[in-house]
Amino acid sequence: MAEGRFAGRKAIVTGAARGIGLAVAQRLVSEGASVLLSDVAADVGEAAAALGQPHLQSDLTAPGAVEALFALADRELGPLDVLVNSAGIIGRAAKLMELAEADFDRVMDINLKVGLLATQAAARRMTPRRSGAIVNLVSVAAVMAGGDQIPYAVSKAAVKQLTAMTALSLAPYGIRVNGVGPGPVETPMAAAVTGAGPEGLKRVLSRIPLGRMARPEEIAAIVAFLASDDASYLTGQTLFADGGRMALGYFAEPIAEPA
Numbered sequence: 001m002a003e004g005r006f007a008g009r010k011a012i013v014t015g016a017a018r019g020i021g022l023a024v025a026q027r028l029v030s031e032g033a034s035v036l037l038s039d040v041a042a043d044v045g046e047a048a049a050a051l052g053q054p055h056l057q058s059d060l061t062a063p064g065a066v067e068a069l070f071a072l073a074d075r076e077l078g079p080l081d082v083l084v085n086s087a088g089i090i091g092r093a094a095k096l097m098e099l100a101e102a103d104f105d106r107v108m109d110i111n112l113k114v115g116l117l118a119t120q121a122a123a124r125r126m127t128p129r130r131s132g133a134i135v136n137l138v139s140v141a142a143v144m145a146g147g148d149q150i151p152y153a154v155s156k157a158a159v160k161q162l163t164a165m166t167a168l169s170l171a172p173y174g175i176r177v178n179g180v181g182p183g184p185v186e187t188p189m190a191a192a193v194t195g196a197g198p199e200g201l202k203r204v205l206s207r208i209p210l211g212r213m214a215r216p217e218e219i220a221a222i223v224a225f226l227a228s229d230d231a232s233y234l235t236g237q238t239l240f241a242d243g244g245r246m247a248l249g250y251f252a253e254p255i256a257e258p259a
C-alpha cells in the first residue's frame with residue numbers, strides 16, 4: 001500500500017478531468033489514496049488511466065447521476081473517506097436584465113445542487129463509520145461582487161454556506177466539511193474571469209498582491225490539507241486562497257507591475 005497521509009483512503013473527486021479537480025486527484029493519489037475520478041468530459045477516462053484509477057463519465061446534473069457515482073465508488077473502492085466537490089461551471093456572462101432563467105438554473109444545478117446531493121450521498125456512507133472529510137470548491141466570488149457572472153457568484157456564496165450548514169449537521173459524526181475559495185486559477189475556467197487578452201489579465205493581476213494567478217496544484221495542496229487528518233480540528237471553514245487579494249485595503253499601495 002502507498003505511503004502518505006491518504007494511505008488506504010478512498011476518495012471521490014468530481015470535475016476531475018482537468019483543472020483543479022484533476023490536480024486534486026493527482027495530489028490525493030500521490031499521497032496514497034484510491035480515487036474515483038468523475039467528470040462529464042470524455043477525457044476523464046484518460047486522466048484516470050494515467051493515474052491507474054477508476055472513473056465515471058457522466059453529467060452529474062442528470063437524474064440519479066450522483067447516486068450512480070457513489071454506487072460505483074461502493075463497488076470499486078469500498079468505504080468512502082473523502083469527497084471533493086470540484087465540478088462546476090462559470091456560465092455565460094450576462095448583465096442583470098439579460099440574464100436568462102435557464103442559464104441561472106444550469107449554474108445552480110451543477111455548482112450548488114450537485115454539491116448538496118453529493119454531500120448527502122457521502123454522509124449516508126460516512127456517518128455509520130463516524131469519520132470522513134468533504135471539501136467544496138468555493139470562490140472569492142462568494143464574498144466579492146463584480147463582473148457579469150451573477151449566477152456563478154450567487155452559487156458560490158450558497159456553497160460557502162452549504163459548507164457551514166453541512167459541517168454542523170455532520171460534526172456529531174466526526175465528519176468535517178470545509179471549503180477552499182480560490183481567486184483566479186490558471187485553468188480553462190479562468191479565461192472567463194480575466195477576460196480575453198492581456199488587458200483583462202493585467203487588470204485582475206493589478207489587484208493580487210502576489211502578482212499572479214494560482215496554479216491548480218497550489219489549490220490542490222490546500223484541498224488535500226483540509227481532507228487530511230492535519231486539519232482534524234477544522235470544520236465549517238472556507239479558506240480563501242487569493243494571493244492576498246482580500247487583505248488589500250483602500251489605502252494599500254498599488255500592486256507592482258507583475259514580472
Ligand SMILES: NC(=O)c1ccc[n+]([C@@H]2O[C@H](COP(=O)([O-])OP(=O)(O)OC[C@H]3O[C@@H](n4cnc5c(N)ncnc54)[C@H](O)[C@@H]3O)[C@@H](O)[C@H]2O)c1
Pocket residue numbers: 014015016017018019020021038039040041058059060061085086087088089110137138139140181182183184185186187188189190193
Ligand atoms: N479556475 C478558477 O479561477 C476558479 C476560481 C475559484 C473557484 N473555482 C472553482 O473550482 C472548481 C474547479 O474549477 P476549474 O478551474 O478546475 O474548472 P474547469 O472548468 O477546469 O473544471 C471543471 C470540471 O467540471 C466538469 N463539469 C462541469 N459540469 C459538469 C457536470 N454537469 N457533471 C460533471 N462534471 C462537470 C467539467 O467538465 C470540468 O472538467 C469549480 O467549482 C470552480 O467554480 C475555480
